[in-house]
Amino acid sequence: MMDFSEKNKTIKKQNLYRKHRIIDDSIINFCSNDYLSLKNHPQVIEAFKKGLNQFGAGSGSSHLVSGHSKAHQKLQEALANYTNQENAILFSTGYMANIGVFSALKEELNWVLQDKLNHASLLDANQLIALKIQRYLHNNIVSLENKIKKQDGNGMVVTDNIFSMEGDKANINAIYNIVKNKDAIFMQDDAHGFGLFEPDIPNNSIYMATLGKSAGLMGAFVAGNYDFIEFLIQKSRPYIYTTAISPAVCIAALKSLELIIQGEQKIKLFENIYFFNELSKELEIPINHSKSAIQPLIVKSNEKALSITDKLLKSGFYVNAIRPPTVAKNSSRLRITLNANHTKAEIEKLLITLKNAL
Numbered sequence: 001m002m003d004f005s006e007k008n009k010t011i012k013k014q015n016l017y018r019k020h021r022i023i024d025d026s027i028i029n030f031c032s033n034d035y036l037s038l039k040n041h042p043q044v045i046e047a048f049k050k051g052l053n054q055f056g057a058g059s060g061s062s063h064l065v066s067g068h069s070k071a072h073q074k075l076q077e078a079l080a081n082y083t084n085q086e087n088a089i090l091f092s093t094g095y096m097a098n099i100g101v102f103s104a105l106k107e108e109l110n111w112v113l114q115d116k117l118n119h120a121s122l123l124d125a126n127q128l129i130a131l132k133i134q135r136y137l138h139n140n141i142v143s144l145e146n147k148i149k150k151q152d153g154n155g156m157v158v159t160d161n162i163f164s165m166e167g168d169k170a171n172i173n174a175i176y177n178i179v180k181n182k183d184a185i186f187m188q189d190d191a192h193g194f195g196l197f198e199p200d201i202p203n204n205s206i207y208m209a210t211l212g213k214s215a216g217l218m219g220a221f222v223a224g225n226y227d228f229i230e231f232l233i234q235k236s237r238p239y240i241y242t243t244a245i246s247p248a249v250c251i252a253a254l255k256s257l258e259l260i261i262q263g264e265q266k267i268k269l270f271e272n273i274y275f276f277n278e279l280s281k282e283l284e285i286p287i288n289h290s291k292s293a294i295q296p297l298i299v300k301s302n303e304k305a306l307s308i309t310d311k312l313l314k315s316g317f318y319v320n321a322i323r324p325p326t327v328a329k330n331s332s333r334l335r336i337t338l339n340a341n342h343t344k345a346e347i348e349k350l351l352i353t354l355k356n357a358l
């Protein structure tokens with residue numbers, strides 16, 4: 001019999017033990033992905049309630065049995081429209097959407113190339129279809145070019161758009177040009193850019209984004225050309241064999257999308273990003289500044305990252321410590337994320353506390 005207690009002890013000794021933290025309302029959260037503060041937006045909550053009254057709490061089934069309601073259909077159409085794509089389908093989570101795309105393409109692909117810092121779900125998806133994991137250097141077009149030359153048969157290149165632990169952006173156009181020359185498929189995961197930046201989707205490529213981050217809800221979608229999305233409906237096991245998300249979530253997501261397009265929360269978020277970047281430079285805090293909502297402070301050691309998280313918590317701020325295997329060994333970090341509803345005073349106090357904690 002395996003001794004899981006011993007295994008857990010080993011993880012604890014390495015300062016890699018993960019646990020839930022239930023954060024009470026008095027703590028200011030600086031590590032949520034609710035970038036546009038739509039999770040608690042009164043109009044989103046109101047739409048959710050309306051959805052519950054109209055459609056009930058759950059979908060009752062998978063999309064292809066009887067779980068696909070008018071609410072799901074309307075949201076898919078709105079997302080296809082927003083991303084300027086012919087078609088879109090909903091998945092229950094972004095993790096499943098990524099696995100869903102790979103699973104549908106299992107018989108079609110001979111190779112996949114991924115950015116070294118792509119999200120875990122893309123690596124898991126790659127493994128699931130039993131193809132060798134091949135990664136090019138992070139955001140490095142030359143490395144991609146060198147690797148793509150060596151591939152034979154049909155393939156796909158996949159990149160995060162905004163990288164989840166760095167906050168930096170992939171060079172979509174440069175990557176796409178290389179992929180196009182090879183006549184391969186291009187896929188991007190825009191989990192952290194959706195809602196913040198205009199979708200940048202090359203012709204005939206695959207676009208995935210989640211509704212659990214900027215949209216403040218849960219679920220995800222894949223958008224692309226009509227035939228590819230129809231193909232996913234036929235072949236994607238994580239789409240076919242799971243319960244559709246609640247229709248009320250779809251009604252709330254339609255409202256989130258309306259607020260994203262209207263843009264007020266986005267303006268507030270970008271003002272906060274600017275303020276954070278300027279002040280942290282002034283205070284000489286060694287943040288790896290980015291143009292997105294994700295602002296990492298790399299401290300290397302697991303222990304140090306955990307101790308800063310604890311110190312911040314005592315001052316009323318929550319910034320989770322990110323450790324391996326989520327990031328590479330010796331690159332543990334505080335991954336600070338900014339939201340639209342953070343106040344300048346909160347950001348200032350966070351940075352001063354952080355400076356003192358370093």
Ligand SMILES: Cc1ncc(COP(=O)(O)O)c(C=O)c1O
Pocket residue numbers: 093094095096098119121160164189191192210211212219220
């Ligand atoms: C880049 C990226 N892709 C996909 C996902 C998974 O999305 P979801 O949380 O909707 O499963 C995440 C979430 O952390 C992510 O950061």
